[in-house]
Amino acid sequence: MSVTTDPHRPAPVDRAQRHLSGVYAPQRDEVEVVDLPVTGEIPADLSGSYLRNGPNPRFDPIGSFVFPLDGDGMVHRIDLGGGRASYTNRFVRTPMVELEEQRGEAIWSGITDGYTPPASVVGEELAGTTRALPDINIVRHAGRLMAMAEADKPYRLDPHDLATLGTEDCDGAMRVGSTAHPKIDPRTGEMVLFNYTFESPYLTWSVVAADGSALRPPTAVDGLDDPVMIHDMALTQKYVVLFVCPLIFDIAAAMTGGSLLSWRPDDGTRIALIPRDGGRVTWIQAEPFWVWHFANAFDNADGTVTVDYVEWTYPGGFAEASTPNRSGLTRAVLTPATGTISRTRVSDRIDLEFPRVDDRLLTLDHHRVATVGTSDNDSGGRDSLWFHDFATGTETFWQPDVVIGEPIHIPGSHHDYWGAIGTDPADLKSRFYLLDADNPADGPIATIELPIRVPSGLHGAWLPDSTA
Numbered sequence: 001m002s003v004t005t006d007p008h009r010p011a012p013v014d015r016a017q018r019h020l021s022g023v024y025a026p027q028r029d030e031v032e033v034v035d036l037p038v039t040g041e042i043p044a045d046l047s048g049s050y051l052r053n054g055p056n057p058r059f060d061p062i063g064s065f066v067f068p069l070d071g072d073g074m075v076h077r078i079d080l081g082g083g084r085a086s087y088t089n090r091f092v093r094t095p096m097v098e099l100e101e102q103r104g105e106a107i108w109s110g111i112t113d114g115y116t117p118p119a120s121v122v123g124e125e126l127a128g129t130t131r132a133l134p135d136i137n138i139v140r141h142a143g144r145l146m147a148m149a150e151a152d153k154p155y156r157l158d159p160h161d162l163a164t165l166g167t168e169d170c171d172g173a174m175r176v177g178s179t180a181h182p183k184i185d186p187r188t189g190e191m192v193l194f195n196y197t198f199e200s201p202y203l204t205w206s207v208v209a210a211d212g213s214a215l216r217p218p219t220a221v222d223g224l225d226d227p228v229m230i231h232d233m234a235l236t237q238k239y240v241v242l243f244v245c246p247l248i249f250d251i252a253a254a255m256t257g258g259s260l261l262s263w264r265p266d267d268g269t270r271i272a273l274i275p276r277d278g279g280r281v282t283w284i285q286a287e288p289f290w291v292w293h294f295a296n297a298f299d300n301a302d303g304t305v306t307v308d309y310v311e312w313t314y315p316g317g318f319a320e321a322s323t324p325n326r327s328g329l330t331r332a333v334l335t336p337a338t339g340t341i342s343r344t345r346v347s348d349r350i351d352l353e354f355p356r357v358d359d360r361l362l363t364l365d366h367h368r369v370a371t372v373g374t375s376d377n378d379s380g381g382r383d384s385l386w387f388h389d390f391a392t393g394t395e396t397f398w399q400p401d402v403v404i405g406e407p408i409h410i411p412g413s414h415h416d417y418w419g420a421i422g423t424d425p426a427d428l429k430s431r432f433y434l435l436d437a438d439n440p441a442d443g444p445i446a447t448i449e450l451p452i453r454v455p456s457g458l459h460g461a462w463l464p465d466s467t468a
Helices: 095-103 251-255
Strands: 038-040 048-055 073-081 084-091 137-141 144-148 155-157 164-167 191-196 203-208 214-220 239-244 247-249 261-263 269-275 282-286 290-299 305-312 327-335 340-347 353-356 368-373 384-389 394-398 408-411 416-423 430-436 444-449 460-464
Touching: 048 137, 048 144, 048 408, 137 460, 191 239, 203 239, 239 290, 239 305, 282 340, 290 353, 305 340, 305 353, 340 384, 384 416, 408 460
Parallel strands: none
Antiparallel strands: 038 444, 048 073, 048 460, 073 084, 137 144, 144 155, 155 164, 191 203, 203 214, 239 269, 247 261, 269 282, 290 305, 305 327, 327 340, 353 368, 368 384, 384 394, 408 416, 416 430, 430 444
8 A cells, every 4th residue: 555545644734834944944955065165264173073953854744743843853964174164964764764765755644643654554563653753962972973862762873974873772771762862971971861751660760881881771760650751851960850840641631632741730840859879869849830951950069959941931832821931041959958949040031942051061060051042033933142151140142143043062172162053034044153152242253154954953962073
């Protein structure tokens, strides 16, 4: 049976929706281009690659499309060295993408549609499966380059040509899956991760040693009665920090046509402080709020824990509320001894997200955080980079005439920089912007013209040539 004659195959999704058009429209071309045009000058002390992953449907989606959870992975790589730049991009070729490329159209629907293709369409091995979604983040650890999914195993990529090598479980540490945002401790080289599941115990955490072996297998986090969605985590030298916000998977409702995710503010937000040495978990209760992304966390001399993150009133798109959904860069101080939390809103800039720090400072006091925000224009996406200095209590910003993506801190051998991909909503051309870390508000010291448009979102990493 062909795909198009399957009577249960869902209808195509409207391509005019926001996240399938304009700066978000899928990119179908794969290219390799060297010696990209540069305005300004790429510093000679930079040598490495910026890689960014994001949802990019290989074919027009069917059934449903929920950004940023749906879509196939596409990894974009910008190589810098010797004052020159080159670009490569590749799809993450899961079994679903490979079969759809053979057929020339989408076979699997979006995750909220509920349709799974039968054996008559995809064969016995893939029958009843949902689309693999390694389209959120990109991580390198212990020689493994991995395209990360949400609560699933990542796909390993060839570091030279970005070819897909297959799923990766990191010596069993990811055998039940992984967050899209594992954290790598720059002092120990350990990669720490968590994963949520639909079945008890609902939440586990694991550790991958610096050499790539499983230092801790998936270990249950006790204290949950329902399956919950948790997108990101924080890490200190003592603790794994998980904010368990009340976004609950409601399987029964989904089976009867309701929403898969239910926002239950009456439950409040709970914070788990998990000792990295395997000790007893400390739970802290707070009022309800939502977190997509963390900047960093660190231990204090008095035993408290500081966590910097972007706090939302509720998870927009997955919940409805009578109050406006606001975001703000927030600093929380957790006190394990008393089980209490205090929260301070550091910045109320409009629509802040994607907080990043210098990754060499993960688990340590970082002083500076970069975020993406929105001004009062109608550019179709976040249009400004904000730089928050906790030491001085100040913030600066750079606002280009483009839709700008997540910032990435780039250390050179003599100086530090910030980088980000932006796309002009008028001509839909993408560029990579390189900013001086000490004076980011001055604008780019180098602007690199990319050969194709890079769809807006999601996460990336700077991979210096000097590390494995």
